[in-house]
Amino acid sequence: MSLAGFGAAAVTWPMIDSLNPSQDVLALSSIEVDLSQIEVGQAVTVKWRGKPVFIRRRTPEEIKEAEDIDVATLRDPQPDQDRVQKPEWLILVGVCTHLGCVPQGQKPSEPRGQFGGWFCPCHGSEYDTSGRIRRGPAPLNLAVPTYSFESDTLVKIG
Amino acid sequence: MAAPVLKFKNPVIRWIDYRLPIFSYLHHEAYEYPTPKNLSYWWNFGSLAGFMLVVMIATGLILAMQYTPHVDYAFDSVERIMRDVNYGWLLRYIHMNGASMFFIVVYIHIFRGLYYGSYKAPRELLWQLGVLIYLLMMATAFMGYVLPWGQMSFWGATVITNLFSAIPWVGDYIVTMLWGGFSVDNPTLNRLFVLHFLLPFVILGVVVLHIGALHRFGSNNPLGIDTKGPQDTIPFHPYYTVKDMFGLGVFMIFFAFWVFWAPNALGHPDNYIPANPLSTPEHIVPEWYYLPFYAILRSIPDKLLGVIAMGASILILFVLPWLDRAPVRAGTFRPVFKWFFWILVFDCVILMFCGKYAPEAYWTPFGGEIVDADTFTERVAELTGLSHEAALNAVGEMWGVNAASGQFGIKILRLGQLATIYYFAYFLVILPLLSIFETPKQVPLSISKPVLGGGQKVAHAAAKPMEKA
Numbered sequence: 124m125s126l127a128g129f130g131a132a133a134v135t136w137p138m139i140d141s142l143n144p145s146q147d148v149l150a151l152s153s154i155e156v157d158l159s160q161i162e163v164g165q166a167v168t169v170k171w172r173g174k175p176v177f178i179r180r181r182t183p184e185e186i187k188e189a190e191d192i193d194v195a196t197l198r199d200p201q202p203d204q205d206r207v208q209k210p211e212w213l214i215l216v217g218v219c220t221h222l223g224c225v226p227q228g229q230k231p232s233e234p235r236g237q238f239g240g241w242f243c244p245c246h247g248s249e250y251d252t253s254g255r256i257r258r259g260p261a262p263l264n265l266a267v268p269t270y271s272f273e274s275d276t277l278v279k280i281g
Numbered sequence: 282m283a284a285p286v287l288k289f290k291n292p293v294i295r296w297i298d299y300r301l302p303i304f305s306y307l308h309h310e311a312y313e314y315p316t317p318k319n320l321s322y323w324w325n326f327g328s329l330a331g332f333m334l335v336v337m338i339a340t341g342l343i344l345a346m347q348y349t350p351h352v353d354y355a356f357d358s359v360e361r362i363m364r365d366v367n368y369g370w371l372l373r374y375i376h377m378n379g380a381s382m383f384f385i386v387v388y389i390h391i392f393r394g395l396y397y398g399s400y401k402a403p404r405e406l407l408w409q410l411g412v413l414i415y416l417l418m419m420a421t422a423f424m425g426y427v428l429p430w431g432q433m434s435f436w437g438a439t440v441i442t443n444l445f446s447a448i449p450w451v452g453d454y455i456v457t458m459l460w461g462g463f464s465v466d467n468p469t470l471n472r473l474f475v476l477h478f479l480l481p482f483v484i485l486g487v488v489v490l491h492i493g494a495l496h497r498f499g500s501n502n503p504l505g506i507d508t509k510g511p512q513d514t515i516p517f518h519p520y521y522t523v524k525d526m527f528g529l530g531v532f533m534i535f536f537a538f539w540v541f542w543a544p545n546a547l548g549h550p551d552n553y554i555p556a557n558p559l560s561t562p563e564h565i566v567p568e569w570y571y572l573p574f575y576a577i578l579r580s581i582p583d584k585l586l587g588v589i590a591m592g593a594s595i596l597i598l599f600v601l602p603w604l605d606r607a608p609v610r611a612g613t614f615r616p617v618f619k620w621f622f623w624i625l626v627f628d629c630v631i632l633m634f635c636g637k638y639a640p641e642a643y644w645t646p647f648g649g650e651i652v653d654a655d656t657f658t659e660r661v662a663e664l665t666g667l668s669h670e671a672a673l674n675a676v677g678e679m680w681g682v683n684a685a686s687g688q689f690g691i692k693i694l695r696l697g698q699l700a701t702i703y704y705f706a707y708f709l710v711i712l713p714l715l716s717i718f719e720t721p722k723q724v725p726l727s728i729s730k731p732v733l734g735g736g737q738k739v740a741h742a743a744a745k746p747m748e749k750a
Contacts, residue, residue: 139458142472148462168559173464175559218464221584223443224436224561245440245565246579247641262584 153281155273158212166229168217171280175217175225176268177241178278181252185239186210189253199264203253206267214278215254216268219243221261226250241265310496315514316521317502319728323397324500325528326390332529333383334488338481340376341425344369348428350474352467355430356555374544380422381547382536384570387415396622398610399501405602407494410487412598417484419595422568424477430470431552432562438465438473440565444578447588464558504725505611513728564639572636573629577704579640580697590701597708604708606716614722621711628703635697643690657690 154171156178161167166179181189189203190210207213219226226241226248227233236242236249238257243249248259255264270280289295289304298304347366349358362369391411394400400408427438442459446452461468499508508514515521539547547569551562567575574591581587597604612619638644643657652660662669 142458142461144457144460144462145468148466148468170559173462173466173558221443222440223446224440224565225559227561244561244563245436247639260579260582260584260587 153279155277155279157277159276163211168229169280171216171268176280177213177215177217177229177254177265179213179215179229180211181213185252188239189251189255192251198256199262201253201255201264206253206255206264208270208272212278213252213254214268214270214280216266217241218266219245219248219261220256220263220265221246221248221259226265312516312518314496314517315499315508315511316517317500317508317513317728318515318520319502319504320500320521320524321503322524322528323389323393323503325525325532326386326393327495328525329386329529329532330383330390331488332532333379333386334481334484337376337379337383338485340372340379341478341481343372344376345478348474350428350471352430352470352556355428355470359429371540374540376425378536378539378544378547380425381539381568381570382532383418384422386532387418388570391415392626394501395625396612397501397503398505398605398607398612400602401605401610402602403498404494404501407491407497408602409599410491410494412595414484414487414491415598416595417480417487419571421477421480421484422570424473424480426552426568427470427473428477429552430556432554432556432560433549433552433565435465435556435558436561436565437567438469442469444588444591447585449585466558501610502728503611503613504728505609505614506724506726506728509727509729566637569633569637572634573632573704574636576632576634576636576697577701579636580694580701590705594701594704597705601708601712605712607712607719607721609721609724611724614724615715615719616722617719618712618715621707621715624703625707628700628707631700632697632704635693635700638693640692640694640697642693644693644696645690651693652690654692 152172154169156167156169158178158180161178161180163180164182166177168175168177170176186203192203194200194202203210217225217229221243222245224243224245226243228235228241228250234242236258238249238251240250240252240254240257243259243261246260248261249257250261250265251257253264254267256262268280270278273279289298294304344362347358347362347369349355359373362373364370366372394408394411423437423441427434442456442465445459446456448455457463459469460466461472499514502508549566554562566572574594577594578587578591581590607615607618609615612622634644638651639653641654643652643654644650645652658669661667662671
């Protein structure tokens with residue numbers, strides 16, 4: 124009986140695991156982005172692992188705003204310096220932590236919410252200039268992907 | 282099932298039936314099957330739901346032969362069905378609107394059961410199988426909506442699969458596994474297509490069980506009392522086959538209206554834009570049949586609790602037979618229950634309404650319009666002479682004054698919360714309390730008596746033996 128149970132489990136796991144991301148999907152897991160064309164105050168969106176990644180070159184005011192906030196008052200407390208490698212470059216996974224919509228605020232024409240960051244149109248979550256959740260149903264800050272600066276103008280995401 | 286084998290005139294049928302009594306079985310279950318003689322047209326919707334299942338499987342099978350489940354081809358293959366495949370437009374519009382028709386029929390069927398107490402003993406399992414069918418329908422309809430791979434398909438799939446990320450600790454792993462990647466992508470589309478094909482047959486299986494459980498004790502009826510013998514029943518065929526056929530005819534006129542005159546009225550124009558993973562549409566709204574649950578999800582501002590409330594709103598139906606302990610089935614004889622029931626119906630309409638609009642928007646019940654939060658605040662500021670900031674505080678979270686018409690406005694979020702509270706209170710508080718405190722009216726002693734002898738003289742009807750037994 125226990126042998127049969129073990130056998131059944133041994134067959135079930137491969138079936139379940141086959142649903143997980145396959146090797147070819149995992150292989151496409153890093154990209155390089157040239158930052159030289161992005162002006163201060165500008166933002167670009169790149170696609171990484173099928174998701175949008177926000178790269179925003181923050182203005183000094185935006186950086187100051189992000190750093191000055193009292194971290195203890197945040198829903199997902201995290202100081203700004205833990206979320207950036209260089210204060211000027213904010214790099215985030217552009218997926219709302221509520222139910223996965225893409226927040227607005229990348230283009231100048233889009234609403235950025237009350238906190239100057241991003242506004243999710245689906246359920247009204249608002250993020251600040253550090254991508255931290257400030258209002259609405261989302262539980263967490265916008266995720267920071269693993270990335271590294273290859274040079275001053277080249278960043279590798281993933 | 283161990284019914285005696287019948288003698289059929291046709292020798293081939295007789296030969297088969299002797300070895301495999303399938304014709305005898307069908308004769309018992311669909312021909313002479315004794316059915317309460319007082320069923321109203323509300324009892325038509327079970328067979329209409331069965332009809333819709335057959336329509337959906339038939340059209341779906343043919344559509345699947347023309348459809349390509351790949352992110353690069355799915356949208357175009359659906360457009361090809363619409364433009365190039367012979368009658369493809371008709372089949373797709375039947376299938377697309379058929380989903381809505383299926384839900385309309387099933388919702389009426391469910392509310393019929395709720396009003397007439399069809400979930401009560403001994404039909405608890407019958408009811409639970411029905412709730413299971415409903416859950417499977419919702420899953421199937423969601424997956425089908427993803428297949429055209431338009432903007433609403435993609436973002437609907439994203440939002441719904443992300444509901445699982447609310448599960449503590451393992452949520453993210455589960456979502457990655459559902460996706461087969463790091464976002465909704467080709468592996469996701471492929472598996473949803475496979476499941477969309479499979480689940481209708483699972484539904485068919487559960488429908489067989491549903492009918493099996495139904496035929497154990499027979500249909501409930503508008504009086505909610507048990508049949509006492511042959512004088513209370515009539516054979517299913519021809520009496521109810523013909524009645525159901527008439528209802529089907531009327532229903533098909535309704536169905537055809539949508540298919541031919543308003544085929545896209547129940548859908549969203551955004552779904553005719555190919556899926557774009559980098560841009561979420563301004564306003565994501567699910568199909569109308571999910572709106573009440575969407576409103577419940579949004580009315581709780583916590584991600585996990587919102588998902589739990591949404592799940593609970595359906596799962597609560599599984600335990601309904603034990604929440605409503607009142608012995609009288611039909612709402613007709615429950616003077617207090619009746620009111621709460623109709624409020625529940627109205628409540629579900631309100632929830633549907635709340636699910637449709639942005640939670641931050643305001644509804645002005647007397648002005649009859651939906652205004653977004655900014656406009657509403659502007660109007661208040663204008664009327665009261667306050668600054669924008671002050672008006673924002675004045676409007677607060679719930680009520681405000683609509684300056685344009687001088688009327689009250691209520692925030693959609695708050696309205697949804699009130700409606701959600703009533704929804705759960707109906708099942709968890711009102712029904713259990715009514716079971717204790719409500720005094721039902723006198724229930725007729727048999728189905729035949731109120732019909733044949735007039736309702737007043739029911740008292741001595743019970744003593745009479747059955748005419749033929």
